[in-house]
Structures are given as C-alpha cells and as structure tokens.
Amino acid sequence: MSARAQAVSAQPRAPRVGRLEPAALAAVMSRDVVIFGRYWKATTFSSIVQPTIYLLAFGLGFGTLVKTIGHVKTIEYIATGTVATAVLFSSAFPGMFNTFVRWQFQRTYDAMLATPLDVEELITAEILWISLRAGVYGLAPLVVGFAFGLAPEWGMLLIPAIGFVTGFGFAAFGVLVAAIAKTIDNFNYITSAVLTPMFLVAGTFFPVSTLPDGVREVAQVNPLYHCVQLVRDASLGTLHAGDVGHAGVLLAFALLMWRLAIWQLGRRLID
Amino acid sequence: MAQETHWSTRAHAQPPAISLRGVVKRFGSIVAVDGLDLQVPTGVCFGLLGPNGAGKSTTMRMLTAQALADEGELQVLGYELPRESKQARMEMGVVPQLDNLDVELTCRQILTVFARLYRVPAGERGAAVDRALGLANLTQRADTIVRELSGGMRRRLLVARGLIHEPRLVLLDEPTVGLDPQVRQELWTLIDGLRVRGVTVLMSTHYIEEAERLADVVAVMSHGRIVAQGTPSELVRAHAGEQVIEVYGPPQQLAELGELAASKSWQSRRSGPALAIMRAEELDGDAPEGVRRPANLEDAFVALTGEEIE
Numbered sequence: 334m335s336a337r338a339q340a341v342s343a344q345p346r347a348p349r350v351g352r353l354e355p356a357a358l359a360a361v362m363s364r365d366v367v368i369f370g371r372y373w374k375a376t377t378f379s380s381i382v383q384p385t386i387y388l389l390a391f392g393l394g395f396g397t398l399v400k401t402i403g404h405v406k407t408i409e410y411i412a413t414g415t416v417a418t419a420v421l422f423s424s425a426f427p428g429m430f431n432t433f434v435r436w437q438f439q440r441t442y443d444a445m446l447a448t449p450l451d452v453e454e455l456i457t458a459e460i461l462w463i464s465l466r467a468g469v470y471g472l473a474p475l476v477v478g479f480a481f482g483l484a485p486e487w488g489m490l491l492i493p494a495i496g497f498v499t500g501f502g503f504a505a506f507g508v509l510v511a512a513i514a515k516t517i518d519n520f521n522y523i524t525s526a527v528l529t530p531m532f533l534v535a536g537t538f539f540p541v542s543t544l545p546d547g548v549r550e551v552a553q554v555n556p557l558y559h560c561v562q563l564v565r566d567a568s569l570g571t572l573h574a575g576d577v578g579h580a581g582v583l584l585a586f587a588l589l590m591w592r593l594a595i596w597q598l599g600r601r602l603i604d
Numbered sequence: 605m606a607q608e609t610h611w612s613t614r615a616h617a618q619p620p621a622i623s624l625r626g627v628v629k630r631f632g633s634i635v636a637v638d639g640l641d642l643q644v645p646t647g648v649c650f651g652l653l654g655p656n657g658a659g660k661s662t663t664m665r666m667l668t669a670q671a672l673a674d675e676g677e678l679q680v681l682g683y684e685l686p687r688e689s690k691q692a693r694m695e696m697g698v699v700p701q702l703d704n705l706d707v708e709l710t711c712r713q714i715l716t717v718f719a720r721l722y723r724v725p726a727g728e729r730g731a732a733v734d735r736a737l738g739l740a741n742l743t744q745r746a747d748t749i750v751r752e753l754s755g756g757m758r759r760r761l762l763v764a765r766g767l768i769h770e771p772r773l774v775l776l777d778e779p780t781v782g783l784d785p786q787v788r789q790e791l792w793t794l795i796d797g798l799r800v801r802g803v804t805v806l807m808s809t810h811y812i813e814e815a816e817r818l819a820d821v822v823a824v825m826s827h828g829r830i831v832a833q834g835t836p837s838e839l840v841r842a843h844a845g846e847q848v849i850e851v852y853g854p855p856q857q858l859a860e861l862g863e864l865a866a867s868k869s870w871q872s873r874r875s876g877p878a879l880a881i882m883r884a885e886e887l888d889g890d891a892p893e894g895v896r897r898p899a900n901l902e903d904a905f906v907a908l909t910g911e912e913i914e
Contacts (some may be wrong), residue, residue: 347694348723355766360720364706424817440704444765447668447698601752604631604671 350449353457357450361458369466378467380423387416388474391538392439392481403540405569412478413565414537416471416492417499417557424467425499427509427521432459432598436511442602452599460504460591466492466498475568488567495567498583505590512598521522536561556586561578618646621773621804622667627676629828635660638828640676648800651819652808655911657830660808661701663776667806668698681773687717694723694914697766701777705757707751711761714750715768722769724908732768739794740764756787764792774798776807780814810901816901825910836901843890844871844903845883851894852878861892873906882907 350357369376392411402410412505421446435441471492478591479485510523535557541549552558559579566572623653629637635810637659641653652660665671667680669689678685682690706714716734726734734797737743750758759779759807768772778797780788798805803811808825811816815822823833832839851861858879865872868890871882884891905911 347691350690350694352711352721356723357721360717363720364709364717367717368708371708377817441706443702444704445721446670447693447766448718448722450721451690467858510671523795595795603669 339446352451353454353462358458358461359431361445361450361455362462365462366458368528376466377470380419381472383418383547384415385477385500387418387538388477396464396481405565406482408478408482409484409569410565411538413483413537414535414561415474415497416564416568417530417535417561419474420467420471420496421503421528421557421562424463424503425507425528426569427463427466428460428504428514428518429511429523430507431463432472432508432511433514433517435518436441436598436602437517446602449595453595456508456595456598457591460501460508460594463507464497464544467504468497469497469501471496471564481521483568486568486570488570488572491567492564495560495580495583498587499581500596502556502583502587502590505587505594507598508514508594509590512601514592530563531557534558556583557581587595606881620644620679621648621681622806623677623679624666625677627663627666627673627678628664629671631661633702637666637673640829642803642823642830645821646804647802648820649795649805649807649818650813651822652806652817652825653810653812653815653822653905654808654825655810655909658810658825660810660825661777662836663696663825664700664775664806664808667775668696687695694769695773697769697771697774699763699774699779701781703762705750705761706764707796708749710747710749711737711764712746713755714761715765717763719768724769731758732770734783736764738833739767739797747907756783756790759783759787759791761820767798771803773804773806776900778807778809779807779849780809780811791886812900812902812905822901824905824908826911831834831908832904839904839908840899840901843907844899845885847884848897848899848903849881849887849891849894850875850878850895850897851881851886851892856903871907873903 351584377566388411392408395411396407399407442455446452472489475483475489475492510520514523534544534552535555536552537557541552541558544552559582563576563583564577566576620643622642624640624642625639627637627642640659640663642652642663649721652663660733662671666673666678667685668810669686672686680689680692681695683689685692710716710863712733715736716729719729734743737878740763742757742760742764745753745757750761753761763776763779766776774790776795780791783791792814795805795807799818799820807814820835821833822836823830824839825831834842851858851914853861858874861879862872862874865879865881870887871880873880878894880903881887881891881894882899884896
C-alpha cells in the first residue's frame with residue numbers, strides 16, 4: 334500500500350448515518366426537554382387552564398340547564414369535547430410559534446443543520462415532542478371532569494395515544510403554516526379563520542347534527558371531529574367499528590401534514 | 605506522538621480535505637458563486653480572503669449542504685456533496701458568522717445537545733463537554749445562560765460548539781468579525797492551536813491581517829471566484845513585488861502622481877493619505893521621493909480585487 338493510501342486508511346471514519354435516525358431525533362428532542370424544564374410551568378399552564386375554563390364554563394353553565402346532550406350526560410359530553418380542544422391548542426400553536434421563532438429569529442435550526450442532522454429528522458423530532466406533550470395534556474380535562482361526576486373508564490387509557498396522533502397532525506400543520514407565513518402576524522389569520530371554526534364545528538360542545546346542511550359536511554373533513562368522536566367513544570365505553578374509520582382519518586391527516594411540513598420548511602431551510 | 609510535520613508535508617500525503625470544481629450558485633438573478641475552483645489540502649489552515657459579497661458565506665453553506673449548488677462538483681473529506689453530506693458533517697465542525705446560540709440555555713446544555721447531535725457516545729459526552737469548555741476558556745461559565753455572556757464569550761462558545769466532537773475539518777466563517785482586539789487575539793490563539801493538532805481549517809475572512817497571521821495558504825476570492833492563491837508571501841511577491849514606496853502629500857499632488865504612475869505603467873494605489881507605488885525595487889532612478897516599506901498582503905489584495913478593505 335502506498336504511503337498516501339496508508340495515511341488515508343489510518344484515519345478513523347465516523348459510523349455511518351442513515352435516514353430518520355433515532356439518535357438524531359433524540360438529540361433534537363433533548364434540547365426541547367431542556368427548554369421544557371425551564372418553562373414547564375408556563376407551558377403546562379397555558380395548555381391546561383384554557384380548556385379547563387371551557388369545561389367549567391360550559392359544563393357548569395349548561396349543565397344546570399341541560400342534563401343530556403344526545404344520549405350523553407352533559408358533563409361527559411363537554412369533558413370529552415374539551416380533550417380535543419386541549420390537544421388542538423397544545424399542538425397547533427407550538428407548531429406555529431416555536432417553529433417560526435427558532436427558525437427566523439434565533440436561527441437555531443441553521444445551527445443544528447450544520448451537524449449530521451437533516452431537515453426530515455429535525456422537523457419530525459420537533460413534531461414528535463409536541464405530540465407527546467399533547468397526548469399528556471389531553472388528559473387534563475378528564476381529570477377535571479372526574480371532580481364533577483365524570484366516571485373513569487378503561488377506554489380512557491387510549492386518550493394519550495389518540496391525543497398523540499391528533500397532536501402530530503396539528504403540530505405538523507402548525508409547522509406548515511410557519512413555513513409558509515411571511516411574518517408572525519400572519520398566524521392571526523390561521524387562528525381566527527381556521528383553528529377557531531375548526532374547534533367549534535367538531536362536536537366539541539354541541540352535536541354537529543344541530544348545524545345547517547353544508548356546515549355539517551365540513552365536520553366530516555375536520556380531523557378534530559374525528560378526534561372528538563374517538564375520544565368520546567373511548568371515554569364512555571362505546572367504541573364500535575366506525576371508530577376505526579375515525580382513527581384512519583387521524584392517521585392519514587398526520588401522515589399528510591408530516592410530509593407537507595417537511596417539504597415546505599425544508600425548501601426554506603436549504604437554499 | 606509524531607513530531608509536528610510542516611503543513612506542506614502533511615498536505616501532499618493525503619487527498620484534499622475539500623475539493624470544489626466549477627461550482628456555481630445563483631440566487632435569482634444574482635450569481636453569488638461563479639465557477640469556483642477550490643482545493644483545500646489536508647492539515648492546512650486555508651484562508652479564504654475576500655470582501656463582503658465575494659461569495660464566501662455562500663461557499664461555506666454549500667459545504668454543509670445548507671445551500672445546494674446549481675452546477676459543479678463538491679467533495680468534502682472524500683464524501684460527495686450533497687448526497688453524502690450528512691456523513692461528511694459527522695467529521696466536520698462549523699463555526700458560523702452569525703450568532704445562532706440558544707439564548708435560554710447554559711453553555712453546558714448547549715454543548716451537551718450538540719455532542720448528541722454529533723453522535724458522541726453517551727459515556728464520552730461529559731468529558732467532551734468539559735474538554736470543549738476548557739478549550740474555549742469557559743469552564744467557569746459552564747452553567748451560565750448564554751444571554752448573560754459577553755460577545756467574546758459567546759463567540760468562544762460558538763467555536764467550542766463546532767469542536768465538541770473533535771472533527772478533522774473545521775469551517776470558520778468570519779471568526780473574529782465585530783470583536784474587540786483582545787478577544788480577537790484569544791480566538792487567533794485558539795485557531796492556531798487547531799493547526800498544531802493537524803486539523804484542517806478553512807477560514808473565511810475579510811481581515812487581511814487575520815489571513816496573513818493564521819493561514820498557511822490564502823485564496824483571494826472576488827465576485828464569486830478565486831482570483832489568486834498561494835502562501836501569503838507568494839501572493840505578495842507575485843502581485844505587489846518586494847518593496848513599496850509610499851508618497852505622502854495633499855490630494856492634488858497625489859492625483860497628479862497617480863496619473864504619472866499610470867502613464868508609466870507603474871502599479872499603484874491610494875492608501876489613505878498616501879499614494880503607494882508597488883514594485884519599487886524595479887523603478888531605480890525613476891522613483892519619486894517617499895517612504896520605502898516592504899510590500900504586504902493588503903497591497904496584493906487591492907491589486908487583485910481592486911477593493912479597499914478596512
């Protein structure tokens with residue numbers, strides 16, 4: 334072997350890296366965990382208090398006027414609906430705001446992409462972290478509901494998983510919005526014109542059957558509607574074959590938003 | 605431990621650390637990199653010297669595949685870019701021009717996250733972080749939040765972050781821009797230490813003194829391509845000669861002298877309150893009265909790019 338080749342082969346090569354490596358995902362999430370450690374009180378507060386207030390206001394408020402909604406006790410109806418809103422808001426907002434701030438203002442993503450991390454891993458890790466949190470925060474309205482007469486049910490153990498998948502889709506949606514928005518003010522449009530109607534036309538506080546024709550159809554394409562149905566059936570012990578369809582829609586939504594988010598943010602991160 | 609070999613010996617023993625051939629990068633109608641040919645030998649401190657807008661930062665981004673070339677071939681550490689970029693980045697460290705540190709985290713936390721990103725094995729992470737903190741002289745500040753660090757400390761942390769995994773190639777993009785002289789000296793010592801350890805360094809800068817001091821080889825970049833390359837002394841000799849006469853005087857006189865120089869095909873340039881005439885050793889009797897000084901890299905640079913730099 335020539336001296337030149339010997340010198341080259343003597344250099345230790347780094348281990349080979351592939352696609353969507355768990356080590357890379359863990360590294361990105363470790364950063365999120367550290368930041369969460371610093372701000373967990375504020376993050377948890379905002380993710381739990383708002384849905385809880387809805388629950389108390391509608392639950393106690395309507396609960397005295399109306400004893401059942403459909404075939405379901407009011408407290409059960411509202412509590413399970415609020416689970417979905419908790420998941421929605423604890424995933425879509427971080428998806429939008431965290432992404433935008435880290436990307437544009439702090440250039441954090443630029444720093445990380447100079448390491449053996451690619452765009453797909455970075456975005457997937459950020460979405461995964463938000464989804465894990467959303468799955469946990471989704472339990473909060475149920476816990477509050479217990480104090481007001483909601484009966485614990487084995488099916489409720491599925492809530493973190495349902496919250497995770499729903500949260501994944503909405504977190505990815507938030508990332509997609511952040512990638513496309515020109516300024517952070519543009520998020521107002523999404524919040525008012527998309528998220529707010531979304532959580533109202535989902536069967537969260539009242540059945541969609543009460544809504545006019547046309548609007549009712551919108552519920553079918555609203556992922557949150559499917560989340561609410563699934564959460565309600567799981568929590569009340571009324572799971573049936575149709576719930577597989579709801580789960581399927583949530584998974585498809587998550588998958589679609591995931592790829593779109595990577596595509597759009599990737600285009601902006603790499604020149 | 606082997607004796608320190610001269611960089612040129614190390615360089616010839618191995619394939620180049622970086623190889624760019626005919627690289628072009630456009631942003632809309634602007635051509636930032638315009639047919640760039642660049643070979644960075646292994647074990648060398650290579651200075652990429654050029655004014656702002658020359659294409660240095662764009663070149664750095666292409667080396668980490670954070671920008672994709674429109675044309676040309678790129679190789680880093682034998683890996684083809686952008687296809688094998690992730691693999692190349694395992695063995696490469698980057699110190700960016702702009703501060704992109706997490707202001708909310710401590711030095712130790714940032715270094716730990718990056719140790720993970722660079723796949724430093726779990727058992728070695730603590731030692732790697734301590735070593736990087738020591739290298740950047742930040743051991744006392746390990747648990748201080750970045751927001752509370754001075755500008756110089758933040759820059760040192762940026763360097764430490766790029767070296768956490770002991771890479772064999774380091775990219776430094778304008779490492780001392782905006783720093784005061786003392787901090788600049790500290791960083792120069794740090795960078796010099798890398799050379800001694802045989803790490804290949806590619807350093808882009810618009811400070812001529814920095815290139816002259818630290819770089820074994822300097823490539824002058826202008827308008828997206830390399831216009832000259834060599835050791836600092838080779839560049840000086842080739843483009844500015846050995847001696848320079850500086851003539852001081854009022855602007856009127858200097859303007860007249862400038863025209864005279866042009867008519868006689870003398871190489872000259874304005875340098876503040878003086879007119880500097882290059883290759884004074886060739887002028888003999890013709891030379892005007894003035895102060896003789898050795899030619900330096902700044903003379904060569906201005907001759908090559910036509911640009912004045914601070």
